[in-house]
Amino acid sequence: MSEGQKPRLAVFKFASCDGCQLTLLDCEDDLLAIAGAVEIAYFVEARRRMLDGPYDVTLVEGSITTDEEVERIKEVRRQSRFLISIGACATAGGIQALRNWADVSEYTQLVYATPDFISTLAESRPISDYVPVDFELRGCPINKGQLIELITALLIGRQPRVPAHSVCLDCKRQGTVCIMVAQGIPCLGPATQSGCGALCPAYNRGCYGCFGPAETLNPASLGQQLITLGWKEADVSRAFRSFNGYAPAFREASEQFEK
Amino acid sequence: MTEKHINVDYLARVEGEGALRVKILDAQVTDVQLNIFEPPRFFEAFLRGRGYQETIDIVARICGICPVAYQMSAAHALEKALGVTPPEGVRPLRRLLYLGEWIESHGLHLFMLHLPDFLGYESAIEMAGIPELRPLVEQGLRLKKTGNQLMTVIGGREIHPISVCAGGFYRAPRPAQLQALAPDLEWGLETAVETVRWAADLHYPDFEADYEFVSLSHPDEYPINEGHIISSSGLDISMEEYEDHFSEIHVAHSNALQSRYVNGSGEGGSYLVGPLARVNLNFAKLSPTAQETAREIGFSVPERNPFKSLLARGLELIHAFDESLDIIRHYEEPRPSRTKLPARLTPGEGMHATEAPRGLLYHRYRVDENGLITFAKIVAPTSQNLKRIEDDLWQYVPGVMDLPLEEATLRCEQLVRSYDPCISCATHFLKLDIERT
Numbered sequence: 001m002s003e004g005q006k007p008r009l010a011v012f013k014f015a016s017c018d019g020c021q022l023t024l025l026d027c028e029d030d031l032l033a034i035a036g037a038v039e040i041a042y043f044v045e046a047r048r049r050m051l052d053g054p055y056d057v058t059l060v061e062g063s064i065t066t067d068e069e070v071e072r073i074k075e076v077r078r079q080s081r082f083l084i085s086i087g088a089c090a091t092a093g094g095i096q097a098l099r100n101w102a103d104v105s106e107y108t109q110l111v112y113a114t115p116d117f118i119s120t121l122a123e124s125r126p127i128s129d130y131v132p133v134d135f136e137l138r139g140c141p142i143n144k145g146q147l148i149e150l151i152t153a154l155l156i157g158r159q160p161r162v163p164a165h166s167v168c169l170d171c172k173r174q175g176t177v178c179i180m181v182a183q184g185i186p187c188l189g190p191a192t193q194s195g196c197g198a199l200c201p202a203y204n205r206g207c208y209g210c211f212g213p214a215e216t217l218n219p220a221s222l223g224q225q226l227i228t229l230g231w232k233e234a235d236v237s238r239a240f241r242s243f244n245g246y247a248p249a250f251r252e253a254s255e256q257f258e259k
Numbered sequence: 260m261t262e263k264h265i266n267v268d269y270l271a272r273v274e275g276e277g278a279l280r281v282k283i284l285d286a287q288v289t290d291v292q293l294n295i296f297e298p299p300r301f302f303e304a305f306l307r308g309r310g311y312q313e314t315i316d317i318v319a320r321i322c323g324i325c326p327v328a329y330q331m332s333a334a335h336a337l338e339k340a341l342g343v344t345p346p347e348g349v350r351p352l353r354r355l356l357y358l359g360e361w362i363e364s365h366g367l368h369l370f371m372l373h374l375p376d377f378l379g380y381e382s383a384i385e386m387a388g389i390p391e392l393r394p395l396v397e398q399g400l401r402l403k404k405t406g407n408q409l410m411t412v413i414g415g416r417e418i419h420p421i422s423v424c425a426g427g428f429y430r431a432p433r434p435a436q437l438q439a440l441a442p443d444l445e446w447g448l449e450t451a452v453e454t455v456r457w458a459a460d461l462h463y464p465d466f467e468a469d470y471e472f473v474s475l476s477h478p479d480e481y482p483i484n485e486g487h488i489i490s491s492s493g494l495d496i497s498m499e500e501y502e503d504h505f506s507e508i509h510v511a512h513s514n515a516l517q518s519r520y521v522n523g524s525g526e527g528g529s530y531l532v533g534p535l536a537r538v539n540l541n542f543a544k545l546s547p548t549a550q551e552t553a554r555e556i557g558f559s560v561p562e563r564n565p566f567k568s569l570l571a572r573g574l575e576l577i578h579a580f581d582e583s584l585d586i587i588r589h590y591e592e593p594r595p596s597r598t599k600l601p602a603r604l605t606p607g608e609g610m611h612a613t614e615a616p617r618g619l620l621y622h623r624y625r626v627d628e629n630g631l632i633t634f635a636k637i638v639a640p641t642s643q644n645l646k647r648i649e650d651d652l653w654q655y656v657p658g659v660m661d662l663p664l665e666e667a668t669l670r671c672e673q674l675v676r677s678y679d680p681c682i683s684c685a686t687h688f689l690k691l692d693i694e695r696t
Contacts, residue, residue: 014298015297015298015300017321017323017326017683018274018275018322018683019320019322019323019419020323022324023418025367026403026407028403028407029400029404032396032397035384035387044271044272045271045274046371046382047271047272047381047384048272048382048672050269065299065300068296069298094300094320095317095320096300098305099304099305102304102305104301107301107304107305108299120298120299124300140320140419141323141416141418141419199416199421200429202430203415203422203429203430204430205421205424205429205430208316235310238309238310242316242317243320
């Protein structure tokens with residue numbers, strides 16, 4: 001960090017819903033402490049003052065979907081000491097990466113009456129496909145506690161502690177009875193990284209993969225289990241192909257079960 | 260010939276990416292463009308072929324600030340399409356979840372996005388660094404937090420909640436979980452009343468426009484999830500008739516479609532949705548405390564000053580706290596929490612509109628016998644307001660263009676921010692019917 005002054009924080013947005021940067025504003029109890037510990041140099045959703053780089057820590061939300069964004073992320077990288085991509089869009093291409101399996105010009109025609117006005121790339125891709133990224137914080141949306149852990153770790157100069165185990169372990173820890181075993185509800189928990197607090201099983205529904213692929217997973221075996229529970233192969237394919245569908249392990253699984 | 264430009268390359272303190280361009284030639288405004296450069300994400304296209312329950316999770320991702328609005332419009336539209344009625348007790352719980360989102364979104368906008376303009380600061384972060392203003396910012400954050408707490412208890416988390424489904428809720432909270440929030444909501448109610456009283460004395464630029472207000476209306480309650488669509492010029496239609504009266508136009512400078520109100524002669528005009536429209540059209544349905552506070556500060560309808568949408572948001576905050584407390588007092592856990600749907604369905608089409616924090620949010624879906632979406636159309640509040648924002652600027656700029664450029668620019672930004680535009684929302688919807696000339 002810069003000597004003798006507060007580290008400079010920047011927040012940049014690409015194609016996204018704004019939810020991950022909103023997570024920072026939703027840290028109601030800690031926001032003012034964070035604002036005191038760092039200089040929030042660039043955060044357009046929160047402040048009108050926009051300071052030029054370089055920045056010590058840059059949080060990047062959203063995926064890359066246009067030529068302009070390709071150029072902009074390169075400039076952001078040049079201006080940033082630590083560049084952290086936050087959320088499923090930035091780390092995996094987001095739900096808008098569903099276009100990667102379709103013909104985007106068809107999409108444009110479906111949505112816009114005058115497609116010529118629209119400029120867009122054929123694929124939605126994660127930040128790391130264009131520039132080196134120092135850390136990826138997963139989630140759709142990211143988890144508040146993990147965001148604060150990340151910022152704290154960077155401020156004191158240690159590795160952030162963000163577990164990569166599956167949702168299953170969290171269910172066991174929380175005492176949530178396995179909904180797949182006990183109720184036969186299809187669940188992506190065994191293949192999905194922890195981070196949400198194993199919310200869905202606790203709410204009586206299957207995990208749908210917000211935090212992307214877990215560190216070790218066996219999607220082929222999980223897919224078979226889901227079929228045993230009554231899903232068709234197309235259902236398995238769609239389940240893997242959502243918010244983190246373009247993350248390699250989920251992408252392969254979705255293609256494997258695609259019929 | 261003197262040429263002057265008011266340009267804002269990247270509008271701050273709004274959700275999403277937009278720019279503002281105003282051109283003035285010889286003291287005449289010659290062009291106004293709200294340029295939406297937020298890239299499109301094509302939700303309506305990729306929803307085709309997805310399951311109806313997945314759709315509720317997917318449309319939430321259109322907007323991190325108002326995911327519940329998308330889930331609510333979608334759940335109701337899909338239930339209509341599939342002919343399913345949720346169990347008793349789901350209705351008030353959905354209202355409560357939505358009120359949580361109103362509190363969070365209005366709290367965020369009022370204190371952090373809009374208020375700095377009125378007090379002469381560039382952000383709430385700057386305000387927090389000034390000792391006498393810090394308590395105000397802290398109050399705003401705590402107010403916003405109470406809304407987030409409501410959403411977290413009912414929805415699992417505040418951004419992209421996970422409990423809503425077609426048919427009801429995957430799980431409903433226990434009464435004790437909601438009752439535990441009552442003290443914070445009571446604090447919120449008092450604080451919202453104080454905030455509105457305090458905000459009444461802010462300086463509001465002297466400006467009025469001749470708005471066509473559009474919102475839902477319900478015979479018994481302040482409109483949120485149900486009702487019919489009305490306007491200040493006397494329109495009164497069912498949700499099913501929405502597309503007969505409102506159309507969307509794609510303009511070159513924007514990745515968002517702009518909506519027009521189509522009148523009898525077939526001409527399209529702009530219209531206003533959101534808190535100011537709702538309060539104007541539904542004042543008598545606001546909670547007694549909200550109405551009393553409005554009278555106390557001299558806020559009466561019709562109110563046509565867009566800057567005073569800050570007060571409209573404040574009044575809706577009072578209402579939201581009031582009604583939340585009321586729902587919690589009478590809450591009984593719905594059992595079951597949802598009506599389950601059969602695997603084999605009757606294909607159908609459903610359209611529904613709800614009141615998002617920023618205004619009317621319309622969805623229409625067609626679903627096939629396997630529960631897969633074959634058609635989706637979504638019209639976001641901000642795309643409905645875009646044309647109205649430009650019309651306001653045409654009228655407002657002549658009154659401020661002689662000010663120093665920096666000041667004139669700030670005033671224009673303040674006007675745009677009055678709408679609480681959500682540009683992320685506005686770029687993702689539009690029209691699926693292809694119309695070519």
